[in-house]
Amino acid sequence: MKADPAGVLTGVHYLDGDKACAEGGLAAGCRFFAGYPITPSTEVAERVSERFPYMGGMFIQMEDELASMAAILGGSWAGVKSMTVTSGPGFSLMMENIGLGAMLETPCVVVNVQRGGPSTGLPTLPGQADMMQARWGSHGDYRLIALSPNSPQECFDLTITAFNFSEKYRVPVLFMMDECVGHMTEKVVIPEADKIDLTERRYTKKKPGEYLPYAYGEDLIPDMAKAGDGHFFHVTGLTHDERGYPDMTWEMQEKCVHRLIDKIDKNVDEIFMIEEENMDKAEVVVISYGITSRVALRGIQLAEQAGMKNIGRMRLITVWPFPEKRIRELAKKVKAFVVPEMNYGQMVLEVERCAGGQCKTILVPHGGGTVHKPETIYQAIKEAYK
Amino acid sequence: MKAAEVEEIQKKPKTRKTKSVEEEHPLEKWLRMDRMPHIWCSTCGIGTAVTCFIEAIKKTTLAREDICVVSGIGCSGRIAGYIKQDSFHTTHGRAIPFAVGLKLANPKLKVVVFSGDGDLSSIGGNHLIHTARRNLDITVLCINNFIYAMTGGQVAPTTPPTAIATTTPYGNYEHPFNLPALAAACGAVYVARWTALHVRRLTNSMAEALQKKGFSFVEIICPCTTLYARKNKLGSGLDLMKFYHDNSVIVNGADPREVDIQFQSEIKVGKFIDVDKPTYLDSYNTYMKTKLGDKFKPYGVTDEERQ
Numbered sequence: 168m169k170a171d172p173a174g175v176l177t178g179v180h181y182l183d184g185d186k187a188c189a190e191g192g193l194a195a196g197c198r199f200f201a202g203y204p205i206t207p208s209t210e211v212a213e214r215v216s217e218r219f220p221y222m223g224g225m226f227i228q229m230e231d232e233l234a235s236m237a238a239i240l241g242g243s244w245a246g247v248k249s250m251t252v253t254s255g256p257g258f259s260l261m262m263e264n265i266g267l268g269a270m271l272e273t274p275c276v277v278v279n280v281q282r283g284g285p286s287t288g289l290p291t292l293p294g295q296a297d298m299m300q301a302r303w304g305s306h307g308d309y310r311l312i313a314l315s316p317n318s319p320q321e322c323f324d325l326t327i328t329a330f331n332f333s334e335k336y337r338v339p340v341l342f343m344m345d346e347c348v349g350h351m352t353e354k355v356v357i358p359e360a361d362k363i364d365l366t367e368r369r370y371t372k373k374k375p376g377e378y379l380p381y382a383y384g385e386d387l388i389p390d391m392a393k394a395g396d397g398h399f400f401h402v403t404g405l406t407h408d409e410r411g412y413p414d415m416t417w418e419m420q421e422k423c424v425h426r427l428i429d430k431i432d433k434n435v436d437e438i439f440m441i442e443e444e445n446m447d448k449a450e451v452v453v454i455s456y457g458i459t460s461r462v463a464l465r466g467i468q469l470a471e472q473a474g475m476k477n478i479g480r481m482r483l484i485t486v487w488p489f490p491e492k493r494i495r496e497l498a499k500k501v502k503a504f505v506v507p508e509m510n511y512g513q514m515v516l517e518v519e520r521c522a523g524g525q526c527k528t529i530l531v532p533h534g535g536g537t538v539h540k541p542e543t544i545y546q547a548i549k550e551a552y553k
Numbered sequence: 554m555k556a557a558e559v560e561e562i563q564k565k566p567k568t569r570k571t572k573s574v575e576e577e578h579p580l581e582k583w584l585r586m587d588r589m590p591h592i593w594c595s596t597c598g599i600g601t602a603v604t605c606f607i608e609a610i611k612k613t614t615l616a617r618e619d620i621c622v623v624s625g626i627g628c629s630g631r632i633a634g635y636i637k638q639d640s641f642h643t644t645h646g647r648a649i650p651f652a653v654g655l656k657l658a659n660p661k662l663k664v665v666v667f668s669g670d671g672d673l674s675s676i677g678g679n680h681l682i683h684t685a686r687r688n689l690d691i692t693v694l695c696i697n698n699f700i701y702a703m704t705g706g707q708v709a710p711t712t713p714p715t716a717i718a719t720t721t722p723y724g725n726y727e728h729p730f731n732l733p734a735l736a737a738a739c740g741a742v743y744v745a746r747w748t749a750l751h752v753r754r755l756t757n758s759m760a761e762a763l764q765k766k767g768f769s770f771v772e773i774i775c776p777c778t779t780l781y782a783r784k785n786k787l788g789s790g791l792d793l794m795k796f797y798h799d800n801s802v803i804v805n806g807a808d809p810r811e812v813d814i815q816f817q818s819e820i821k822v823g824k825f826i827d828v829d830k831p832t833y834l835d836s837y838n839t840y841m842k843t844k845l846g847d848k849f850k851p852y853g854v855t856d857e858e859r860q
């Protein structure tokens with residue numbers, strides 16, 4: 168399906184990442200937004216609140232992030248594409264209902280413009296330390312999808328992708344920006360509505376009385392229904408059977424939860440997006456994501472200038488699910504992975520796990536508050552090259 | 554059964570096979586019979602409240618498919634699981650914001666939150682007060698059994714002073730919430746309280762609440778025989794009903810500030826508040842129209858209605 172022109176601001180714009188993300192949501196057809204102000208993500212909410220009245224969308228500033236997250240799940244079950252945005256502590260507050268979203272298999276998009284933590288941390292400054300929280304933050308076992316943009320243009324483009332993934336796989340998609348990307352202004356090209364492809368929700372074709380909310384076929388993704396269509400369906404955060412009815416047995420736990428995991432794990436190849444450069448002869452591969460990928464580029468240039476020619480560059484666009492297969496492949500060929508990230512070691516744990524000791528993995532940590540110095544990354548590359 | 558059929562059966566000698574007649578249970582259409590038996594204890598008041606709710610729906614002219622039920626977590630939180638409507642069993646305390654999302658995303662829906670006192674006034678208290686403040690058009694039905702029942706009988710924000718709970722083993726020393734006063738103070742346009750004994754009045758009140766435009770709140774004082782009654786040596790379910798019978802007084806129009814409940818005190822019941830005020834969506838549409846004029850696209854209003 169193509170985008171509804173009402174939400175698409177076709178043209179060439181100069182936007183910061185936050186506003187571009189908002190525009191991406193509108194272009195993707197988001198028409199329900201619930202949020203709570205928090206720096207550095209508030210501009211997304213502000214932009215939506217300004218734009219919705221002209222296109223028949225509903226914005227509500229909720230009383231807190233717990234409410235925002237619960238509300239967008241409700242919005243989605245009413246059949247409307249829904250999103251929320253937050254940062255830092257707000258992301259923590261959303262965790263319980265992100266889990267409900269995973270369990271009820273509710274499409275929605277949750278934007279986290281990351282700032283320095285823990286706690287109130289660095290409210291106005293960047294961080295990338297919520298990456299593991301995006302993976303494991305809600306209790307229990309589940310899988311979600313998380314994307315990481317590195318420019319305002321990507322904030323626009325990938326917010327649309329986030330909605331498409333969420334509709335296709337029926338999961339909350341976490342959109343892991345950072346303060347730098349959120350607040351940097353760059354050119355953003357918004358195409359015409361008929362150039363934007365949207366994945367529509369797969370609603371059941373069953374007649375009322377025949378629909379089972381969690382019956383699934385080969386692709387492991389159940390058809391959805393929306394409130395008000397006369398199916399009289401039930402959904403619950405409890406472990407449930409195909410009818411959506413609670414079933415507190417280990418057998419049902421295995422069936423219900425394992426599928427939540429499989430429906431993502433089995434589709435990794437379709438979900439993962441990476442950008443690669445100079446991989447053929449690479450001896451060292453620098454793996455990064457978000458704003459850090461732009462600093463890493465400079466670090467690589469410095470190394471190249473110093474004569475180290477065989478440096479591969481990998482940028483994770485999809486961060487969860489993690490591109491395990493690709494990392495394993497590379498680990499057999501290269502001397503080392505260098506992983507700069509604005510935290511004290513999160514995604515590097517995945518890289519290290521997948522490398523499985525076949526090559527060195529070097530973390531370039533940074534607590535956040537500003538980006539890495541390119542020289543630091545260069546030094547790490549030099550070290551790796553030895 | 555038709556009269557002729559009855560006659561036919563009666564005419565037949567006793568030894569002959571009679572045609573067995575199976576009548577449908579009056580609630581069968583409305584409940585998920587494939588989930589029976591339910592989890593509630595016998596003589597628990599929650600079942601009565603559910604019956605009243607179904608009867609209330611029948612009294613209204615609402616289209617059945619538009620009615621959604623949202624519950625949080627608790628014994629009362631299981632209500633959504635048994636009512637055959639589009640029904641959502643969410644997280645502890647978040648039934649109201651989930652309902653707000655449903656309602657705002659599709660204003661045609663009649664969204665009902667049916668949950669417990671702890672769920673709605675403790676962990677979900679913030680949502681209760683803000684949704685009432687906004688006069689968001691949903692109905693909240695609160696089972697008040699004075700306790701956290703599902704987790705085994707801990708003190709709740711509604712537990713009357715001196716009452717025993719597992720976490721107030723020597724009796725409760727906190728000041729409890731007076732829920733009708735709380736809802737009214739925050740802006741609810743319809744506020745009532747009944748006990749599980751007042752089935753007829755409770756049913757009528759629920760029907761009124763369902764048809765009220767704006768935030769309506771009905772508190773249902775409900776016996777929890779297994780925990781609250783047992784811990785406090787209040788006797789059986791029947792004894793509790795007798796207590797409600799002897800100690801509730803109907804004071805329609807009472808000032809909600811004066812309907813607080815003490816331990817085994819008189820319980821004032823009735824419809825306390827029934828006023829009119831623009832709902833959240835009405836205010837939004839009216840205000841935005843004056844600000845943005847024709848460029849504004851009214852929300853939740855069909856093109857027909859707009860003309």
Ligand SMILES: Cc1ncc(C[n+]2csc(CCOP(=O)(O)OP(=O)(O)O)c2C)c(N)n1
Pocket residue numbers: 626627628629630645668669670671672673696698700701702703704709
């Ligand atoms: C976040 C969270 N905290 C605690 C619980 C445990 N819990 C389940 S039900 C409940 C209390 C329910 O009390 P109430 O809402 O009064 O319902 P009742 O069981 O009395 O009907 C609690 C504390 C939970 N499920 N989730």
Ligand code: SF4
Pocket residue numbers: 592593594596597598599628629698702703776777778779780781
């Ligand atoms: S524990 Fe109390 S509230 Fe829960 S079902 Fe039993 S009687 Fe009802």
Ligand SMILES: [Mg+2]
Pocket residue numbers: 627669670671696697698699700701702709
């Ligand atoms: Mg209770």
